[in-house]
Amino acid sequence: MTLQEIVAELNLMCLTNPCDFSAIEVKSGYASDLLSCVMAGARHHGVWITLQSHSNVVAVAALLELSAVIITEGARPSQDAIDKANEERVNLFLTDKSTFWVVGKLWEMGVRDS
């Protein structure tokens, strides 16, 4: 599953400078709003779904080299966080949908490794 397909299917808003999402393969996902759990539990290169929008989300995503972070329930991060994400080349997406909905969709699409 490419990030491009996910962005299109879930109608995600890209908050950072877009790159070639069709070249990014996504196999695994992780959902949590506790960043300590994400640091311990998320797989490298996976996608992370959270409603946490603090700038530390960017730091953790960069640390784990995640393919994308999907921030749910319209919890828009600050411009500083978005700038930091661009610097760190972290792909940040926003949706008004809930974490439950996003995870359900990803599962349906075949992203099932966790």
Add this chain to the structure above:
Amino acid sequence: MIPPLIVRTALERGINLLAITDHNASANVEAVSKAARGSALTVLPGMEVQTREEIHMLCLFDTLEQLSAWQQQVDKHLPKMENNPGLFGEQFVVDETGEFIRRETQLLLASTRMTLEEAAAWVDALGGLAIPAHIDRKAFSLIANLGLVPEGAPFAALEITRHTTPAQVRRQFPQIGDWPLVQSGDAHRLDEITGPLVLTMEAPTVAELRLALRNCAGRSAWLRQDVISDEYQEGSFPFSPFQQGESKR
């Protein structure tokens, strides 16, 4: 945990500086201050605010006026919900003798809509100290919720629970770097009141405390390990801020 008993217990345990930090609330601070009048105990007005990221942060001030200004800011950012005493316990406001004054109807256990940095900046601007609370806990903690200490936040120190040691916390969470650590009783009941933090200061004020926490200008802070008890279990956090008269040192 009524004000005269808090004061008596603190004094019995050799404590002469105590902060009252109820959850998103400050209505009981004045009563404890009054109960401590004429005694050797200084009461710092404070609060444990819950930020948007569900992080608990201690806010310490010198005066009730500063605390009142901070409370107004917190109230503006709390969701307007009524407490359900059946679910969350009573939220009593009492006087200095412990007599019932009123019930707080606003639900206090919720998160405010302020971010951690916004809240810390407000407290700092009011002349107070912002100290993220019990960072070694698995919930409501800076490290659990945000993983790292955000750069440039105006914290005076980080607080650890009485169930660990500074050395252990620094090993467990190397990401805290060289942030000063304070340890508190986080007392929700009388028997939990404990005073591990030993401060050398000119006066019991926030400005002096700020210096002591950095061990500068001849002030100092160190932690006694011999007064720490270990009877608490993760998950025993009482929901109601006032149910047992939450206060901490």
